[in-house]
Amino acid sequence: MVCLELMSAVVIVACAYGQPPLPPLPMKDGCHYLDSELEVVRMEGEAVILNFPIFTRVLEKRKIGSPTATYLISKNNGTDGATFRAEGRVQQHDKELWLLPARASDSGEYICTYRNETYCVTGNITLHVYESSSVNxxxxxxxxxxxxxxxxxxxxxxxxxxxxxxxxxxxxxxxxxxxxxxxxxxxxxxxxxxxxxxxxxxxxxxxxxxxxxxxxxxxxxxxxxxxxxxxxAPNVPPPVIVSPLNGTIFESSHGSGLELSCQVLTECPMADFTLVTWLVNGQSVESSYLDKRALQGGRRVTGVSEGCRIEQRLVIAEITDGDEKTEIKCVTENKGGKREAVIQLQLEDSTLTWLVVGAVAVSCLVTVVSIFLYVLFKPKGKKKMDYFLARQNSTFSF
Missing domain, CATH: 2.60.40.10 (Immunoglobulins)
Known part of the structure; x- marks a missing residue:
C-alpha cells in the first residue's frame, strides 16, 4: 500500500511538472556539494582557464541562481582557502579562474562556491601544472x-x-x-x-x-x-612474406644489376592498409648509401585464391665491391602485425671465375695445338704404282 502511494505521488509530480523531482544534493559543512570535476593537466608557462562544467550544469538544471548570489573560487590549502580577485596573475571572472600564465606551484584543488541568502552549493576541480623541462x-x-x-x-x-x-x-x-x-x-x-x-x-x-x-x-x-x-585493430592475421625467404643470399657479379621482388600475402580488405617496403642496413632506401643506385616501387596488388598478393620491387642498377654483406630487408605491416624477411648481398668469387675461364682457355689451346700437330706430323702413305700384266711369250713388234 505504501509503495502504491509513493508511485502515485511520483506520477502526479511527473504529470504536473513534466519530469520527476531531482534528488536532493548531499550536504557537507552546511553546504550542498557536487562530485569532483575531471582533473585538468596543463604545462607551466601557458595561459590556463579553469571552469567548472559539472557545477554549472547542476545549477542550470536545478534553476539555482539569483542576482544577489555570489560565486567564490578558492584554492584549498588544507586550512583557509586562498581567494582571488579580477586582477593580477590569477584572476576570477564569474565562474572561471584565469592563470596568466600558470606555474607549477598552482597545482592543487580549487573550490567553486555558489551562495545566496538561503542556499549554498560547492564544486571542486584538481589542477596539475607540470614544469616544461620535466613534463611527460x-x-x-x-x-x-x-x-x-x-x-x-x-x-x-x-x-x-x-x-x-x-x-x-x-x-x-x-x-x-x-x-x-x-x-x-x-x-x-x-x-x-x-x-x-x-x-x-x-x-x-x-x-x-x-x-x-x-x-x-x-x-x-x-x-x-x-x-x-x-x-x-580488430583480430586479423598478419601479412605473410611469400618471397624472398628469410636468410636468402643473392650472389651477383661486380658491375651487374639486380632486381628483387618482395611478395606479400594478406586479406584483400587489408591490402590498401598493408605497408610493404625495403630497408637497406636498417634504413630506408632513400636514406641509405644505395640511394643513387637503387630504386623501389612498382607496387602491384593481385587477387589470388588465398587472398591478395602485394608485390614491391627493388632495383639495384649496379653491384660494387662495397655491397658485399649488405643486409636488405623486406618489411610488411598492417593492423594484424608485422613481418620481416632479411636477405644478404654477396659478390661472386672472382678467383674461381678466373680459374674457370683459365681452365677453359687452356683446354681450347691444348685442343688447337693437338690438331695442328696431328696435321703437321700425319704419317704419309705409299705412292700407288702404275702397272699392267703382261702375258708370257708375248711378242712385241715395233
Whole structure:
C-alpha cells in the first residue's frame, strides 16, 4: 500500500511538472556539494582557464541562481582557502579562474562556491601544472581510441575558452618539431583549427598537439592541448612474406644489376592498409648509401585464391665491391602485425671465375695445338704404282 502511494505521488509530480523531482544534493559543512570535476593537466608557462562544467550544469538544471548570489573560487590549502580577485596573475571572472600564465606551484584543488541568502552549493576541480623541462607529454594528453578506418577530428579545445586568438593553429605529432601539413590523397585535412584524419590507420597512432597564441588584455600567451590517438585493430592475421625467404643470399657479379621482388600475402580488405617496403642496413632506401643506385616501387596488388598478393620491387642498377654483406630487408605491416624477411648481398668469387675461364682457355689451346700437330706430323702413305700384266711369250713388234 505504501509503495502504491509513493508511485502515485511520483506520477502526479511527473504529470504536473513534466519530469520527476531531482534528488536532493548531499550536504557537507552546511553546504550542498557536487562530485569532483575531471582533473585538468596543463604545462607551466601557458595561459590556463579553469571552469567548472559539472557545477554549472547542476545549477542550470536545478534553476539555482539569483542576482544577489555570489560565486567564490578558492584554492584549498588544507586550512583557509586562498581567494582571488579580477586582477593580477590569477584572476576570477564569474565562474572561471584565469592563470596568466600558470606555474607549477598552482597545482592543487580549487573550490567553486555558489551562495545566496538561503542556499549554498560547492564544486571542486584538481589542477596539475607540470614544469616544461620535466613534463611527460602523455600526462598532458587526452586518450582518443578509434577503430581502423574511422574518421578522427581533433578540435583544438583552447579555441572554445579564449575568445581572442592571434595567429594560426599549428598541429604537431609526437616529438617532431615540424608542423603537420595536409597529406597527399587527403590522409590529413585541416578545417579551421581542427585536424581531420578521414580514415585512421595504425600508422596514424601517436601524440597530436595543437599550439596557438592567444591575446588576453593585449598580452600574448601560449596555449596547447594534446591528444593520444590509439588506433584499435580488430583480430586479423598478419601479412605473410611469400618471397624472398628469410636468410636468402643473392650472389651477383661486380658491375651487374639486380632486381628483387618482395611478395606479400594478406586479406584483400587489408591490402590498401598493408605497408610493404625495403630497408637497406636498417634504413630506408632513400636514406641509405644505395640511394643513387637503387630504386623501389612498382607496387602491384593481385587477387589470388588465398587472398591478395602485394608485390614491391627493388632495383639495384649496379653491384660494387662495397655491397658485399649488405643486409636488405623486406618489411610488411598492417593492423594484424608485422613481418620481416632479411636477405644478404654477396659478390661472386672472382678467383674461381678466373680459374674457370683459365681452365677453359687452356683446354681450347691444348685442343688447337693437338690438331695442328696431328696435321703437321700425319704419317704419309705409299705412292700407288702404275702397272699392267703382261702375258708370257708375248711378242712385241715395233
Amino acid at each position: 607529454m602523455r600526462k598532458l594528453s587526452y586518450g582518443w581510441p578509434v577503430a581502423v578506418g574511422e574518421e578522427v577530428k581533433f578540435s583544438c579545445q583552447p579555441l572554445c575558452c579564449f575568445n581572442n586568438t592571434d595567429g594560426p593553429v599549428d598541429w604537431y605529432k609526437d616529438s617532431n618539431p615540424k608542423a603537420l601539413q595536409p597529406g597527399r590523397g587527403g590522409s590529413l585535412r585541416r578545417d579551421g583549427g581542427a585536424l581531420i584524419i578521414p580514415a585512421a590507420m595504425q600508422s596514424h597512432a601517436g601524440l597530436y598537439t595543437c599550439r596557438l597564441k592567444v591575446l588576453i588584455n593585449n598580452q600574448q600567451y601560449n596555449v596547447s592541448r594534446s591528444f593520444m590517438l590509439m588506433v584499435e
